[in-house]
Amino acid sequence: MRAHPINILRMTGLLDGISLLVLLSIAMPLKYIWGIEKAVTIVGSIHGGIFSCYALAILYAAIRVRWSILWPAAAVIAAFVPFGNFLLDWQLKKALAKYKVRPFNYALLVYSIVFFSFFDLFSQLPVMSTFAASVGASSFVVGFVIGLYSLANTAGNILSGIMTDKVGPFKILMVGLLLSSGALLLYQLVDQPLVLIFVRILHGFVAGLIVPAAFTFSANTTMNDQQGKKVAFTGTFVGLAAIIGPAFSGIMASKTSVPFVFTCVALLGFSLSVLSAVFLRSYTISRKEKNTAVPASRASLFNAGVLKAYGGAFFLMFSQGVIAYLLPLHVQTLGYDSKLSGTLMSTFGIIAVLIFVLPTNRIFDLVASSHTMAIGMGLMGVSQLLISQSTTTLALYLVLGLYGVGFAFLFPSINTMLIKAVPAELRGKAYGYFYAFFSLGVVAGSSTLGWLHFDITEGFIFTSIVLLIFAAFVTFNRERNQAPMS
Structure with missing residues (x-):
């Protein structure tokens, strides 16, 4: 007891x-x-x-x-x-005898795990390049070390998905939390580029185990008529991690050190491991969730809905990679302080979080995922085009706000589409591939523009065209004969 x-x-x-x-x-x-x-x-x-x-x-x-x-x-x-x-x-x-105990909110713990995973990721962004340089890495190795994490993360995502379907999400969550927290402590030992490369590979791989298992756990414990709202609320914690993570690491690293920042993140991970061991261990899929599984005739890992969700994940993060790569350069070219880039990115994150947490999140259960997905992708595409033409701070803030609306529409849509397109017994593997496309999209977004030698304006316009083409594809190629979900 x-x-x-x-x-x-x-x-x-x-x-x-x-x-x-x-x-x-x-x-x-x-x-x-x-x-x-x-x-x-x-x-x-x-x-x-x-x-x-x-x-x-x-x-x-x-x-x-x-x-x-x-x-x-x-x-x-x-x-x-x-x-x-x-x-x-x-x-x-x-x-003691007067006050009753509330049932434990398992969803809150899963949300916290999702926050930890993305907080871990976003806290690296402002400090990893300078940390790599501080241990003697060349400019090539600095870029290689940053991209290496996403590539290793992709392998972890895929393995997590496969193993989640075999042994269940709880065990993979526990392994991912413990190993990720341990890997974060290894940055204390980094004193040369070769050691940093090894730690980045290990850290990226084990961190990739968490998110597919967490989203599978959440999906398998939620009724289908509430999946959209649940995923939108989960997106709130992703957005909060995107807002808090860079600020936390930037401030803490300036006052202490980068390894100390990662140690703080590790302590959060270990705390969640203890809570998960206590409260998630005995939690099982409810009978109601089992009854909402996708019919056997649609039990395919690569049906049209899944492929659209994968495409949405890839191009969502492709767009993010472009923003991370080009926006600071665009702001610098306009003659503004580099801090403006950070506040602009925070603006889009805040707008997205508001849409996730306010009653607007009900739209993701009331409107077909393909509709909201096309709207989100289209708004992000238009935003990329408008960024290239924006020359004032007001215009940039407005456009990044519009980009945040597109992001807020797209993220829950592709998650809901994936959940409804595969049966519960395949969701782990489906989410594994899904977040592998996320990781690859970030790498592809920044590296593709470098290979094509576009200038800043051309890079934004190219990305806009790619996103709008995919939005049009989703709009005019909706899956026919969708089976009703009970």
């Missing part, structure tokens, strides 16, 4: 209260009266670790217990008042 959240809060609260008293009554006098500075360093570190556990216990109780927000607030205040934790414990003991 699992421990009651209030009991967990009481236990960590008492430890926090004891460590605070030791810090104030023993360690601090040792430092300021007798000059033993290590006393505060050691006890302070122990108290900080205990307080972190206590903060997590407060958060856990706030999520699981049906009580007022005043309880978590009181718990936070008690941590800073001597003997406060002991008074709170007295009240919590009386409240």
Whole structure:
């Protein structure tokens, strides 16, 4: 039987209260009266670790217990008042039988895992090139190291998909979380380019195990008439990772170091591993989900719906690769500060997140995926064209906002299309290939324009034409005779 959240809060609260008293009554006098500075360093570190556990216990109780927000607030205040934790414990003991425990929200944990996976990816963007250069990598090796992660990620995606169908998403999620977190710690050992290349290959491969398993777990535990809204909400956490990740790593790396940034991300991964081991282990596919499986006549991994979803994934990330490659150059050419590129990318991410989380996400269950997919791809194509013609900051912000709307329409559409096109027993493999196309799209987007020797304007126009052609293809080649989903 699992421990009651209030009991967990009481236990960590008492430890926090004891460590605070030791810090104030023993360690601090040792430092300021007798000059033993290590006393505060050691006890302070122990108290900080205990307080972190206590903060997590407060958060856990706030999520699981049906009580007022005043309880978590009181718990936070008690941590800073001597003997406060002991008074709170007295009240919590009386409240134990009064407040019921909410069922654990498994979806929230899966969303957090998706956030971690993309947070890991996006936190690398501002710091990896400079880190590679700092360990002696040449300009060629710097570019090679950055692309190497996506290529290794592709192999991990495919293996994850295959193994997810064989052993289930839970085991692959656990393996991916643990190995990815461990790989992030290896950056502490990087002191030369060859070691960095090895770590990037390993990190990219094991990180690729997570996302297909997470999306398969989510899809297999959701009714089909709610898949679009669920995927849109999942996209919120992808968008948040895209907004928070680069800012976090950029700020932290400037104050500490790049390996320390990755260590912080690793700690998040290990924490999610523990939570997953406790709460996702016994979670199984519901009977209702099983009854919504795709009919046997359509049980193909490469039917029209799947191929369109793969194409959408590839061209979505192809477009992202182009934006990442050309937008900073375009902004620089116009004479603006390089920081504008970051705020422009944040703008499109914020717009996408708003569409994902607001009631607008209902459209993905009310309108056919092929329609919203074509609209999203078309808006992204038009945005690429307009970026090339935009010369003012206002115009750039408006166009990137439009690009965010297109992204928000496209991402849930291709996911929903994939879910409804394959049976539950093939979703792992389908998602494995799906995210392999994601990884390849990023590499193709930036490298293709380099090979074709386009200038900035020509690169945006070329990308616009490619996206609009694919949008037209989706519009005029919708799958006929779609079987109704029960």
